[in-house]
Amino acid sequence: MPIESWMPIGFELPDGASCGRPLFTGWNWQIVETSGGGRALIAKEELFNRWRALRLVDVGDFHTVAFGTECYRQVSCRPSQKLFPLSNSSTPSSISEAHAFATALRETRGIDPDSSLQDAIYIEKLSRLLPVQEGSSSADDETLLGYWLTGGIHVPARSIRRLPHVLRWIDADELRAIVMTAGFDINDDPVIAPTSVSNALGPSEYATNVVDGSVVLGRLENFGSGVDSGNAFELPGRAQLETFFNEHIVDIVRNKERYKALGISFPSATILHGPPGCGKTFAVEQLIKYLGWPSFEIDASTIASPYIHETSRKVSEIFEKAMQCAPSVLVIDEMEAFLADRENGGGGSHHRVEEVAEFLRRIPEAISNEVLIIAMTNRVEMIDPAILRRGRFDHLIEVGHPSxxxxxxxxxxxxxxxxxxxxxxxxxxxxxxxxxxxxxxxxxxxxxxxxxxxxxxxxxxxxxxxxxxxxxxxxxxxxxxxxxxxx
Missing domain, CATH: 1.10.8.60 (Helicase, Ruva Protein; domain 3)
Known part of the structure; x- marks a missing residue:
């Protein structure tokens, strides 16, 4: 849907720039195009005052804009200066851009260590990430940096062993320098450098190679499994689930050739179900950390759309990205929200039928391309029977309250x-x-x-x-x- 502009197109801002069409908006901020190809951030007074209270901005950084009965604060950036919300950002286009963002993250955290930055606005001109929501962050800064660098993959930035699987255009030394610029210590394993792709490739060239099929990301045969062969996977508080993961996932990944000789090429998809708070999400997070693979997530907030075919398209895109970055992990959270029974769960509409059909088609394809699929639900009885049958999800595990x-x-x-x-x-x-x-x-x-x-x-x-x-x-x-x- 088009964004409603707070100010008329052509409205002259105090710094001489003219308002163009709005690009991004929140309830108390808006980013618009300006004359000459730049951008301007317009914030309501209360949000600006919160940034001032956090000492992230000074009065002189913004201009005052009066429009009608409203009073706003505004800062403009040249076309060469980045200005965007992190929720709508793309990957960096150069090493210098990545260093600039890392510097802004470090400078922001040096002033404000607690605010949530997941949906912050990045202003390269001020070297700041300005939070737009109250409360502390639910995602740590390492994951925030890794998510931005990779264009949406949940990989902590200090995971130097994992990032090269998807960041071929940044060599190991530059990647370490960027992470250290952000203020993080490097304590991960040495990078296993890919040999089939030139580090000189830029992000767009790399994406093209993937589409053409000439580059296969992070394959086990090229990079190893990423699994620590010296240590078993441990899951304190969930002994039986720990045993299951070690037997049905970790051992298959470690001993790939032995299993492959007997017709088992990759671990099957798994559903974890049970009441809230019993460790399903924690267990999956620990497994992802242990495997060291890129991870992707599908939940209602990431794929839901009121438009016909849009949800199925988003599902397809996430599956494609996970397969391009294989071996990887695809987590399907709160699966009852979009994989409910097509007959009984209010899912008789064409929307629901199409969404379930897309999953039915994509799950076997993803597994054959070395994507580990783990789904979670609190309401397994609501899930469509076609999804639950073996061949899609071979394992259905109840995670109840602990002993x-x-x-x-x-x-x-x-x-x-x-x-x-x-x-x-x-x-x-x-x-x-x-x-x-x-x-x-x-x-x-x-x-x-x-x-x-x-x-x-x-x-x-x-x-x-x-x-x-x-x-x-x-x-x-x-x-x-x-x-x-x-x-």
Whole structure:
């Protein structure tokens, strides 16, 4: 839909630039084209005042714009200066552009370490990322930088072992320099440099080669599996799920030739289902980190569209990107939102039929191209039967509330890096938290640490953990005793 402009086309701004068509907008900001090919950010007064309160901008950085009864703040940029919201950005077109963005990230965090930058506005002229939403960030800055560098792949920037799978136009030394410019230490494994592609290729040349089929990204035979062959995958608090991942995914990836000789070329697709807060998302995140592969996500927010065929097109694009970057992981979150039963779940419309059909077609194709597919849902009974049958998703795993032993394993993991005194005895907590979501376990440890710090203590004590437990009653009733199971 066209964006409604706050100001008329041709309206003269205080710095002499003229307003063109709006490019991006939020409820309290707008980016417009200006005469000569530049851009201007126009912000409402309240948003500008928040940036000032955070010390991210000065009064002199912006001009005051009065239009009707409204008062705005505005800054213009030349065509050579980048100005865009991160949610609508493209990959950098040069090394210098990447360094400029990394510098802005570092400078912003040096002033404001807490604000969410996921939907921030990048202003190269000010070397700032200006947050447009309240609250702290749900995605860390390493992932933010990696997401921008790769054009939408969830790879932390410090994962120097993983980034070269998709960033062939930046050599290893330059990539490390960019990450260090952003203020991150490099502590990853050495880069396994691809040998079939010249590092001189730019992003557009690289994309063309992929389409033409002359470049295959990150294939196991070229780069290795990315899996640490010396260590098994570990998942504290979910022992049976850990065993399943090691047996059905990790071992197949490690011993590819042996399995291939017996007709098994790649791990099958898997569904994790169960009540909220029981560790499904955490388990998948840990597996992705262990594998070291690029990851992609499909959820309702990324593919939903009111337009005919648009959702199916978005699904197809994500599958294509995952296959181009294979071996990779494709996570389908809250799958009941768009893969509900076509007959019973309100899915009789052509929209739903088309969306389910696109998944049915794409899942086997992606698996054959070394894309590991893991789906998650809290409502498995709503999923279309055609999706659930073997051949699409071979494994359907229930992830229920944890046992006392599983809670104890997670507590040991969470408490290990924290300073604590001799009173801390996890057994009492394990008994009380058994049968509750694993997110409750993490909350009790975090809240106990907060109470300890507030009391001026330098070590975590059992009393604070018990106090945290007593002030955080379970939000789930009637669920105790449910265990992880396989069907």
């Amino acid at each position: 006392e032993e599983e809670v104890a394993a997670l507590l040991d993991k969470l408490l290990a890096p924290l300073p604590k005194d001799e009173t801390v005895t996890p057994a009492q907590l394990s008994r009380a938290l058994a049968g509750r979501p694993l997110s409750d376990v993490a909350f009790v440890v975090r809240e106990g640490a907060r109470l300890s710090a507030r009391a001026g203590q330098h070590a975590l004590g059992q009393g604070f953990l018990i106090a945290a437990l007593e002030t955080s009653p379970s939000r789930t009733e009637g669920d105790s005793g449910r265990r992880i199971g396989f069907v």
